[in-house]
Amino acid sequence: MGQISAASECITVTVDREGVDIPKSVFLHLFEQSFKKYSAPYRDAIDKGRISLSELQKLAHKAEIPWCLFFAPEELVNEQVRHKAQELRKGVPRRDSISVGTRGSVDVSEVDLIVMDLMRKQAKLREYGGKAPDNKILGLLQKQSALSTEDQAQLLADKLDFSYPQFQQCKDAGAALDYFISRLAAQNVLVSQGVEDQFMPQSTRDIGCSGVTIRDKCYPYIYLTRGRHDDHQEVPRRKIFTLALLTVLIAQKQFSVVEWNDGNPESFEIESEGVLAYGIAAAFLMPRDRLNPGNLETLEGVREAAKHFQVTPSALVVRCARSQLMPWDRATDFLDQLRREFQSAPKSENRGRHKPENAIAKFANHEFVRRMFDALDAGKLSESEFRLVVTHNKLVKRQLLDLRKAVE
Incomplete structure (x- = not known):
């Protein structure tokens, strides 16, 4: 029973036919604050209890997580996650809300x-958008x-x-x-x-x-x-x-x-x-x-x-x-x-659909996208980082021209 429980609490990271177990809690905790927790590779890893090292590295890169953290002691992981959450959330009160009407x-x-x-x-914006x-x-x-x-x-x-x-x-x-x-x-x-x-x-x-x-x-x-x-x-x-x-x-x-x-x-x-x-x-x-x-x-x-x-x-x-x-x-x-x-009035689920480039521009904000294109053109930002920061990798390279036109 103890072995079955331990196995169910691990994710196996595979390289060729070999595998290394990491705590499932570490895997969940690191992706907890990332939009990649909704992705198919993440869900598959949870369901199957295994993921290849190359897939883990790809997923971690997209989620802006240093992949080596998955193999770090759990105490260090918890501290890193806590610090990151504290930094990211300082812009909004955690328990405050305003309800009007x-x-x-x-x-x-x-x-x-x-x-x-x-x-x-x-x-x-602070890094690439100019002072x-x-x-x-x-x-x-x-x-x-x-x-x-x-x-x-x-x-x-x-x-x-x-x-x-x-x-x-x-x-x-x-x-x-x-x-x-x-x-x-x-x-x-x-x-x-x-x-x-x-x-x-x-x-x-x-x-x-x-x-x-x-x-x-x-x-x-x-x-x-x-x-x-x-x-x-x-x-x-x-x-x-x-x-x-x-x-x-x-x-x-x-x-x-x-x-x-x-x-x-x-x-x-x-x-x-x-x-x-x-x-x-x-x-x-x-x-x-x-x-x-x-x-x-x-x-x-x-x-x-x-x-x-x-x-x-x-x-x-x-x-x-x-x-x-x-x-x-x-x-x-x-x-x-x-x-x-x-x-x-009749309820309707029909909200219309955006083209991918228009949806990305609307969520990120047109001005933000324009400034990131400026940084890309100036060589301050790599194309891979641009697609990660601006599009969440939802657009492939050939679609960036469509995005540029959408914010002109």
């Missing part, structure tokens, strides 16, 4: 591998500020050189979202967007959060989730508000996981840090001097105005109610109607 809570563990991958990208000054958006707003919500929103818009006419005249909400992301990238705030699971560092099917803000004094990142598979509220106009909320958190130096629901009026009657950030985001997208109460007396009028501001009707209703431009009884009635419409 929802009674639930979320934790960074839901997006662990995504956060760690984006922090690697921040490190590569950058401290970020001007980071810390622009103070949580305890003498400025009004409206003034803080305008300060943020000015710093981003955000053109309301250009934003509101975008052909659709998707184009408006792209414009917003481009204004952030111009200030070295990079936005990663969720795409199909095969292009992500981890499966996102069960992720419930709306997004994450990730610390860096030069290149703060925002991860904007693709949304739950049963939640078709996560459409471009809802994403636009989510992005505005996450941008405010970056400006306030708040680094956390965020979940919010734009259709719960009770949540916005409570003054809290989360609601303060929400209020600034709402004022940023819907400046008070651009709101016309006369057009908001009917739900149809609200829908039309929401399209103009590139937000959901629910977000516009709550903004008007909190600004005392709409009575709460009407706002509550409108929100109830919108909620019933959402609940009765």
